[in-house]
Amino acid sequence: MKRPPTPKPPLTLAIAAVIRRIPRGRVSTxxxxxxxxxxxxxxxxxxxxxxxxxxxxxxxxxxxxGRISLPGEYGFEQRFLLEAEGVRFKGRRVDLAxxxxxxxxxxxxxxxxKR
DNA sequence: GCTTTGACTGGAA
DNA sequence: GTTCCAGCCAAAG
Numbered sequence: 001m002k003r004p005p006t007p008k009p010p011l012t013l014a015i016a017a018v019i020r021r022i023p024r025g026r027v028s029t030x031x032x033x034x035x036x037x038x039x040x041x042x043x044x045x046x047x048x049x050x051x052x053x054x055x056x057x058x059x060x061x062x063x064x065x066g067r068i069s070l071p072g073e074y075g076f077e078q079r080f081l082l083e084a085e086g087v088r089f090k091g092r093r094v095d096l097a098x099x100x101x102x103x104x105x106x107x108x109x110x111x112x113x114k115r
Numbered sequence: 116g117c118t119t120t121g122a123c124t125g126g127a128a
Numbered sequence: 129g130t131t132c133c134a135g136c137c138a139a140a141g
Binding site: 029030031034041042043044045046047048050051058061062063064065068069070071072074075078 | 120121122123124125
Binding site: 012039041044 | 135136137138139140
């Protein structure tokens with residue numbers, strides 16, 4: 001079964017998986033997501049993934065310092081959606097100290113011993 | 116295989 | 129406080 005090397009590159013899937021793990025009422029940053037996905041310096045790719053992979057809570061992804069990097073009307077919408085989830089804004093930024101989600105490391109089956 | 120593209124980031128002005 | 133620049137990295141054309 002040869003199949004093309006994954007329709008979506010691992011980087012995209014990894015980032016998408018990380019973003020899906022962000023619970024409601026929490027946020028994260030591009031850099032944090034990229035790092036959690038295994039690509040520490042690929043913050044820019046996170047933005048691409050958000051566009052390529054639908055169904056992701058894109059509003060929960062913010063720029064550094066909790067600021068909204070999304071230009072245009074979408075920036076306001078992002079803020080609106082986050083507030084609807086209970087995230088409070090401090091001016092133009094989110095209080096990351098309170099709402100930044102802490103990604104747990106990939107846990108391999110807790111019951112299967114062997115690491 | 117080279118070029119362009121990004122919802123970025125951090126530092127300097 | 130804000131704005132601009134250069135650096136980084138992988139995917140898509």
